[in-house]
Amino acid sequence: MKKLSKGARSDLITYAAVILAFIVVSVLKSNGSLNRSQSGLLVPICCYIVMAVSLNLTVGILGDLSLGHAGFMSVGAFTGVITAMSLMNVIPSVWLRLTLAMIVGAFFAAVIGFLIGIPVLRLTGDYLAIVTLAFGEIIKELITCLLVGVDSEGLHIIFNVSGSKTANDLKLLEGGRVIIKGAQGATGTKTIASFTAGFILVMIALVIVQNLIRSRQGRAIMAVRDNRIAAESVGINVTRYKMMAFVTSAALAGAAGALFGLNYSNLAATKFDFNTSILVLVFVVLGGLGNIWGSIIATVVLYILPEALRGFANYRMLIYAIVLIVVMLATNNPVLKTYREELRAKFSRKDKKEAADT
């Protein structure tokens, strides 16, 4: 039998666990075990898992702090909604529209990530944190100024900086639709997102990130993180690999945003604010920097928790804080980490012995 490396095995376990979770939840959903508010959480959880996994690529694998990940989600959400809504009469297939929306969302987020990266990724230091923080706030303001509609003539876009214009100024023809209405954000969106689509997106994000990590590109990215001078000394183009990680991360956030945007009939740009960026960062940090399955678990636990704790009223935030600490200890604690390593070593030794016996 071909021996799997430790990393390759943990990748496979992650895929298996995600698939298993999807099957279990799908069964629960179809036999009516989930109430409305519970099944309403499924798509956003998938989106946030993709957000956390992709942010982990920047923060954990590349080792650069980004404080504006929600900004990329926002770009993906609104470009995705515009795409899906304007193609509604052209492409009847929901799946095709959803796929196109996610591709467009990913594309625009990637382009903006690239533009941000050009000046910033050349520099050493925490400039990326500052610039992404500003980007997240700016993109929110810009979208708040946006009026977009579609009619038989195509897209109508007004950039309403003065704040004096309304949707009527779009001058849509008979049968036209307003897609984005300034501060109100996307309104009247036809919600085509589904849990299955969310699951597929999570799997795609996992394949992209995990396969990237275990390639020459991923090793180069981690080399830059661990010792920039040594990485340069073995011929690694630092800016190129920083850009690769950052743009991939932005693109995945854009795709997650598109799915998220198509899950709500009304969605304002203020949803993607600094708090959202920090929330995702908390998922990543608590799940463990560079630890992909840790990001998934932290996201699921911490996203469900506030909902699950509604019954506890006043104690809710207290319990939430305690769980935060427990998750952090469980995923980042050095004692537990060594213990896990030992366990793993024991298992792999057993495997080796078995392999030798056969």
Place this chain on the structure above:
Amino acid sequence: MTAGSLKNQNPPGIWDAKMPQDVRVRRDPLVPVTRTSFLPERDADKTPILECIDLGITFGGLKAVDNFNVAIGRTEIAGLIGPNGAGKTTIFNLLTKVYQPTHGTILLDGKDIAAMSTAQINRAGIARTFQNIRLFHNQTVLDNVLIGLHNEMEYGMGSAILRLPGYWKAERIARERAMEYLSLFHLEGHAEELAGSLPYGAQRRLEIARALATNPSLLLLDEPAAGMNPSETAELMENIEKIRDTFHIAILLIEHDMSLVMNICEGIVVLNFGRIIAKGTPSDIRANPAVIEAYLGRKGAKTL
């Protein structure tokens, strides 16, 4: 110019299954090639792999390196010695563009490298180790060498993500190749350990293996024997000659262990306060009054 024929003897790319043959290189006398430089006789009719012309750098008024003129033959083992703070490491940092020279020219295989970045210089043929070891400590020993093989592997991000056949093939060959580099330094048994967990001497050897994996034509070693015990040093000495004989590359090393330098270096450059005070064969250097004076009262004087 027969430079082309030698280039063919350089280590073949990663695609060649076999490592190059070990052919003993004889020890040559030095012959003058310009007014200030010497090369081993066998390399004298070829472009030197490295030529520094008036190289210098100033740190806020301090001339850390000044007027550095040196040529190194294509298969030469050369030594750079001098007291602490003489500017030896600074020269390595200039050659690899970690520092930007204030003046002077660096010719690698006859080509000016002024416009190149550190990474481009590595791809052009200079690899190095660091005085204060710079490994990727949290990655495995094998991964460290695989990172050294980065530019020897050719598959794009798409192949990596989709795990196309090109990915599997390149990864398999790179792993085999990395293991060969590791076994050159008796590290193959530690491939899956974290680089940071290796003992000091092994870390130094791993750093050389990683540098060698980038397929250089000039290898710069900054105090490779520092922190090694005498038997490790003796083995290192053999290894350095073996690397030169196997890969037919030039090696420039900084070292305080005089027996190592005197034993394996053909040309030696002595630096003091950023300036060259002597140049020549080991016996020239041993007899040079300026060198003896620079080392006077130092430990080195006794062993010189």
